[in-house]
Amino acid sequence: MAVEQPPAQVQEPTRAGEQTRIHNIGYRNYDGPRLGRAYARRSLYSQSLRGAYGLGRSVKSKVLPMLLFVVMCVPAAIMVAVAVATKANALPLDYTRYAVVMQAVIGLYVASQAPQSVSRDLRFKTVPLYFSRPVETGDYVRAKYAALASAMFVLTAAPLVVLYVGALLAKLDFSDQTKGFAQGLVSVALLSLLFAGIGLVISAVTPRRGFGIAAVIAVMTISYGAVSTVQAIAETQSGTDAIPWLGLFSPITLIDGVQTAFLGASSSFPGGEGPTSAQGVVYLVVVLGLIAGCYGLLMRRYRKAGL
Template identity: 70%
Template sequence: MSTHATENSANGSATSSADTRIHNIGYRSYDGPRLGRAAARRALFSQSLRGAYGLGRSAKSKVLPMLLFAVMCVPALVVVAVAVFTKAPKLVMEYTQYAIFLHMVIAIFVAAQAPQSVSRDLRFRTVPLYFARPIERVDYVLAKFAAMSSALFILTASPLLILWIGSLLAKMDFADQTEMFGQGLVSVALLSLLFGGLGLVMAALTPRRGFGVAAVIATLVISYGAVTTLQGIAYGTDNISAVKWIGLFSPITLIGGVQAAFLGAPTSFPGGEGAAPGAAVGAIYLLVVLALIAGSYGVLMRRYRKVGL
């Protein structure tokens, strides 16, 4: 019995040794440079900014953002063409009026791209993978906030650049046009930070893209409709002083109030210049805008303290 057992054990060991293989699957240690958090933050910013316009994604993903960009620029081209061919002394639309006039296009862009930027990471639970790298929550929030704001600034500043170039082609005064162009850039910079922050907050509250889109539309569009309706009622009942205060409750009218108070823009409030915010009320408008931008960043930081755990 012991002889057979010894033979079977020897045969089993021989068979096991014969079947053993060592497979080299190509793992090698990394000896290159380790770029750290700054490079990771820049890469996330670049990827998010490109993604806002569908770059690096499917052809279907490029259709809506590129279409909205074209819709933003076409009116500027028409204004420039009219000014050049009629030799008009000034543009038919102020630089500071342009984004307010096309605010619906901007709101649709935010509603489409803010959920794309953050909701997919939440839905597919990829956020912890970001934090497994040399990147922290503050880096993620900063990159996403900066990318969304930059995408909006490109969307809103490009038509203003077209208007400025067209005004020079129409031989309008260089100094005046450059000053107004600068005022327009300040206005759309504030708008981009405000809309970008609010859009990301609404989108980050839910992993479902549809809910994020609805939340952004409600924040940017429905609030504007409600505020303008209330302003119209206040103006119709001769309560002119209330018009400027009601404007504090909508992102779009907030930007309109700031630029009317400090950037020489014509007001779109009912009642015209009589209802426009002065310097004192305009300062309150500006403080509210800055508080909303800072508050959006704070809410995003709080949200991502929990989501990656």
């Protein structure tokens, strides 16, 4: 902390015989603890995670993320109430299917919060200020990526928790429900990483938040609509062999294919025929490649943005 002392004046002769004044305003060097890059990275992560739900910001900033969180959880609560009231033998919807059914809400959340996380730093040119401290490009990218992925995991895992607790209250089979719950958590964790990466890459292209929101919505919505339409056409034309391969071109169908192949989920593809185990390997490689590619593109983008 700077401590101000009465200024001291020192006079020194110049070459021309004139006198100049040097004012010592009494600032002392910082001699406190230096917490380093790890602390700065954790602080940036926690700040970005809180900002994804409007915490620490204005009331207006809290409305949309909190509303979307409630919208994600309300259907799960209704399903639980129905299962308890009717003494059903199973939940109306599998854990792995919930995120696929609610993908429109998830896409809207990504579109609203990814630009908020990175576009404003670019617009107000605060990125070089981050890098003037002991924070490097990788620290910034990892903190932002991890924060948005964590926020999305909270959004998608919370309704699964509601379903799981409700299933136990309805006295459904414990082992079956625990297995399904674990599979659902794996699925939404992979979904969170993929959607967060795509949203951040698109948002980091432009400093205009509105453009970022529109671009993310377009990518998520148009890709899913196009893939679903072409898959439906393929089914009517007896081209069922092409249906699993078409799912490689949309983020949500990629997750659907992975969980169908490896997590025992039911497929939402036309005809209910998901990818085989061999095709599932391709799905998994594509998903992991997209996540790694998004991280690499963000690193490249912020090497330039930090100059």
